[in-house]
Amino acid sequence: MTKKVKSERQVGLPAHEIVYRNLRELILFGEIAPGQAVTIQGLTARLDVGMTPVREAIRRLTAEGALEFQGNRRVVVPVLTIDNVNELIFARQAIEPQLIVLATQKATPEDIRALAEIDAALDQAIVEGDIAAYLRWNYQFHHSLYKIADAPILAAIAEGLWLRYGPSLRVVCGRVGTSSLLDQHQATLKAMRAKDAQRAADAIREDVVQGMDQVLQALAK
């Protein structure tokens, strides 16, 4: 009776889940630029798996709006139009503040401390001009808030919106640099510590509008 040997190759995650997560990150942080095509066979080679898991990951991300069918069966990262960005601004303003209201009500002191650490890392990335790190920590900040809010449907919507504007954030930051980046995270955290849900929601709304406006400005040129 041999006990379980420690030589598990990877964690017990299915291949399609691995592919999904990898591809999701590539898109979310702009490593695959808007307009760029994604091919099944390219990914089977890149990630060394069969085509079925790749196929499933692509379908999933297409359903989430992170990818788009380009007519004949080509799949690309969508290029946002001005109208698209305005829809995204509306949707984020409609959904995200409510998530922050819930998060403020449910957050423990440890939760808020973890958020503050993420925000510190984010500021560090800004002063270092590290765009990739900035994008990741910024996402991480909001993502953590969704988890705290514990509202799976609203969170799923918010995550879906991230997948749509994430790729463009990379483009915007690439042009603007990190110096001009502002956020309302401090104000949000302050309001959360005071359990002032309304003020926290307003701060996040301001954060959303500021960030999305930069996308809009960059796109208008």
Next chain:
Amino acid sequence: MTKKVKSERQVGLPAHEIVYRNLRELILFGEIAPGQAVTIQGLTARLDVGMTPVREAIRRLTAEGALEFQGNRRVVVPVLTIDNVNELIFARQAIEPQLIVLATQKATPEDIRALAEIDAALDQAIVEGDIAAYLRWNYQFHHSLYKIADAPILAAIAEGLWLRYGPSLRVVCGRVGTSSLLDQHQATLKAMRAKDAQRAADAIREDVVQGMDQVLQALAK
């Protein structure tokens, strides 16, 4: 005498697309009840296709929230909790009125006439007590509004919400019958004809709240 009659309709569409649409309808109109499991092999037999297309359809619908991974690798139609319904009420109220604002601005007289016809069919279904027809026409009414609004991202969110509460609508109607069903479609159409976007949006908000409240009431018992 042909032996294989493998649904040759709609040639040109990929099998995974066909499977997706069929399964989507089954879920949306409650023909697969909340809590009920969906198996790959069950669908390959039912729709007479290989497992790859079925797999993709399931992933897609899972990403849209119409299906849910039940821990291990079982996939079921989600059973809504009270919290879920409250999230859905919030999200619908946040998104749908804006779609109606856009639809009111863009609707042609023909669009409005088509909507009126759908609403007439809906009323007819109610007096006949035909729940299946009621659910379809009710969906069709809102779906048509999304198309007119021409806002793909907001529409995708709204469609995703439908997939989440659609199955429960069937359950609710099954208990309550069609006699107590009210809607604000007439008021919506009247406001749209007058190009009064605000009033149309308010009417739809009322429609949403009425409908979702019934779900909430049915669930509370």
Next chain:
DNA sequence: CTGCGCAATTTTTGATCAAATATCCCAAAG
């Protein structure tokens, strides 16, 4: 003679399936 377009061919990519593999659940036995 030289470029240009068009059509046929080659190559790449996507779609589907059936077999092989891995995993999980349940029930029966110790």
Next chain:
DNA sequence: CTTTGGGATATTTGATCAAAAATTGCGCAG
């Protein structure tokens, strides 16, 4: 109560076919 098979289900792969893109080569006109 734990362990161990067996059955059912999901997962993954590789092969095969179909469709679209890329390339080639040919004829024609300037």
